[in-house]
Amino acid sequence: MTAGTPDTSPARSAERSRLPGTLAVGLVRARVELLGFLRERDAMIFIFAYPLIMMAIFASVFGGEDQVFDLGTGRMEVNFPQYFLPGMIATGIMLSSFQTVATSIATERDDGTLKRLRATPMPAVAYFLGKVGEVLLVSVVQIAALVALAVLAFDVPMPEAGRWWTFAWVFVLGTATGTVCGVAFSAVPRSGRSASAVVVPVVLVLQFISGVFFPYPSLPDWMQQVAQVFPLKWLAQGMRSVFLPDGFAAVETAGEWQHLLIAGVLGLWLILGLVIGVRTFRWRRRDDG
Amino acid sequence: MCENMVGMRTESAPTRRPATDTGGRDTAVSVRGLHKAYRSRGPGGQGYTQVAAVDGLDLDVLRGEIFAVLGPNGAGKTTTIEILEGFRNRDAGEVSVLGEDPDRAGRAWRARIGVVQQDSRDLGELTAAEMVTATARYYPDPRDPAEVIDAVGLTEHARKRARALSGGQRRRLDVALGIVGRPELLFLDEPTTGFDPQARRSFWDLVTGLRDDGVTILLTTHYLEEAAQLADRVVVIDKGRVAASGTPDSLGGPDARTPLVTWLDGGELRSLRTDRPTEAVARLAHEIAAPDGEIPGLTVSRPSLEDVYLELIDAPGTTHQSTEEQQ
Incomplete structure (x- = not known):
């Protein structure tokens, strides 16, 4: 293959000591992650397309009515798809970050991908950068598709320019929190095969109690209490504050958008996920010594 | 009979010739008094006992040789190899791999070793060429990915997804991933399991070719013929200790x-x-x-x-x- 005896010249030694930068390797990893995601049919359907399908179904079923649910805010100038869009965006972020990361790490730990990577000089940080890169790209494209669907098929009006700043920070914080919590949760499934079975129900239950399918205020009180503890409720609320008119703040349980609290709860989960993730992350299976 | x-x-x-006789040559791997025990459930399913997997093992691998580790299942081969690869910590003993303690060695050290692990089920949606190319970029001075794929005989299948490769082809991809970083020391843990005789032959040529390039190779295998064909020296491990060692002819x-x-x-x-x-x-x-x-x-x-x-x-x-x- 390569010629002769190993080259021990100073040039080659210098070459050897210059390890690739963490960011550069992170980009390579992001490409690997993205290719793997795009070619995995299950992931494409249940992560990427799911919110779009739900959006299309729900909006078509209820789209005929001009008014959203009667929540006692007086005149409604919002159609159902517009009310539904922020919830689906929040769901998409959760799937693309939390569900993708938790299942993929659990699977990769089980099938030995992580162990193989551990034997290379790839920096650990680059592995996570790769995940983050993949999550960001997938969720940006996913949200763009959701918004396009809402605008083109269901005439949902777009918010004024200033609202996109709110969107940006809610999106970044939500994605970061979901990713980090996904890393932490990946320690829970005992095997790669059970990963989906363990992760998906958590995601589904959270979706139902956090008001992404139904208006949150119409959920039973106890359900709201439970949902308040978890980040998805706050993520959805943040997205509603972007895509719904300000009058709708009155419909929220607190009567306002609570931006500070949204940032606080998401930030808390971000830190909690980081602490747990750092302590529980393993390159090898539990039964592997 | x-x-x-x-x-x-x-x-x-x-x-x-004992496993620790280096004859004055440079060693790539040096192990003295290695111990590793695992917790195991007691016979009645109650309580735990310590079971020694490696129990006072000594060995030296010389630079530029093919060194084969033989032994029955459960003899401690993989435990030993994984300690040398830095995957496991040890209970006691001295270990030096390319001059460093694998327990503490960092990225620069990992850039100098290549690892082909025993079981690999992780090859998925990427093609062989994509995997080798991506892996090359983790290393400071990699081989040319196309050359490596050619060397392991996968050129024809380079554009196939890893999932679609046969068992033997996947194993060759494992080897490609293990050598693309231009390692000085290559660990091969039962590399030819499941190979047909022809594939095994060409794999042996590949391994001896690497050795001729100056790569040190530490190999475990169940195939004695393989050890006899490839190894410059062999060591037989049984019950976590060296039972015998020497050249294949003198064992x-x-x-x-x-x-x-x-x-x-x-x-x-x-x-x-x-x-x-x-x-x-x-x-x-x-x-x-x-x-x-x-x-x-x-x-x-x-x-x-x-x-x-x-x-x-x-x-x-x-x-x-x-x-x-x-x-």
């Missing part, structure tokens, strides 16, 4: 290679170990040959590495009943 085999062996001197000591003559005497299998098989056959021809001049069921064989190995594993620490010619 075993019971009938009574040899002419004297006390065996198992090791001509087990000279007595282990004494030719074996077997024949049938009145329908009963007889055997004789002797350094003078020709003389023994001549005597048999004289004494018990059938009317047509043939000795019934006659075989003369020199024990292969496999025979020697099996004896080492079957009867650890015991010497064979010796002498007494049966006739």
Whole structure:
């Protein structure tokens, strides 16, 4: 293959000591992650397309009515798809970050991908950068598709320019929190095969109690209490504050958008996920010594 | 048949060249007094006991050699290798791999080793070429990915997704991923399991080619023929310790290679170990040959590495009943 005896010249030694930068390797990893995601049919359907399908179904079923649910805010100038869009965006972020990361790490730990990577000089940080890169790209494209669907098929009006700043920070914080919590949760499934079975129900239950399918205020009180503890409720609320008119703040349980609290709860989960993730992350299976 | 085999062996001197005799050459791997125990459930399913997987192991791998580690399942081969690769910590002992302690070694060290692990089920949606190319970019001075794919004989399948490769092709991809970083030391943990004979041959050529390029190779295998073909030195591990070591030809000591003559005497299998098989056959021809001049069921064989190995594993620490010619 390569010629002769190993080259021990100073040039080659210098070459050897210059390890690739963490960011550069992170980009390579992001490409690997993205290719793997795009070619995995299950992931494409249940992560990427799911919110779009739900959006299309729900909006078509209820789209005929001009008014959203009667929540006692007086005149409604919002159609159902517009009310539904922020919830689906929040769901998409959760799937693309939390569900993708938790299942993929659990699977990769089980099938030995992580162990193989551990034997290379790839920096650990680059592995996570790769995940983050993949999550960001997938969720940006996913949200763009959701918004396009809402605008083109269901005439949902777009918010004024200033609202996109709110969107940006809610999106970044939500994605970061979901990713980090996904890393932490990946320690829970005992095997790669059970990963989906363990992760998906958590995601589904959270979706139902956090008001992404139904208006949150119409959920039973106890359900709201439970949902308040978890980040998805706050993520959805943040997205509603972007895509719904300000009058709708009155419909929220607190009567306002609570931006500070949204940032606080998401930030808390971000830190909690980081602490747990750092302590529980393993390159090898539990039964592997 | 075993019971009938009574040899002419004297006390065996198992090791001509110990696993730790470096003859003054540079070592790539040096291990002294390695211990590793695992917690295991007690016999009644209650309580835990410590089970030693590696129990006072010494070995040295010289730079530029192919060093084979043999031993039955559960002998501690993989545990040892994984300690050397930095995957596991040890309970006691000194370990130096390319001059560093694998427990503390960092990225620069990992750039100098290549690892082909025992089981790999992780090859998925990326193509062979994509995987090798991506892996190359983790290293400071990688080989050309296309060359590496060619060297392992995967050029034809380079654009196939790893998932679609056959078992043998995947294993070759594992090797490609292990060598693309231009390692100085390559670990091969049972690399040819599941290969057909032809694939195994070409794999051996690949490995000897790497050795000729100056790569040190530490190999574990279940195939004694493989060790005999490839290895410059072998070590047999049993119950977490070195049972024997040396070149493939000398393993087990000279007595282990004494030719074996077997024949049938009145329908009963007889055997004789002797350094003078020709003389023994001549005597048999004289004494018990059938009317047509043939000795019934006659075989003369020199024990292969496999025979020697099996004896080492079957009867650890015991010497064979010796002498007494049966006739």
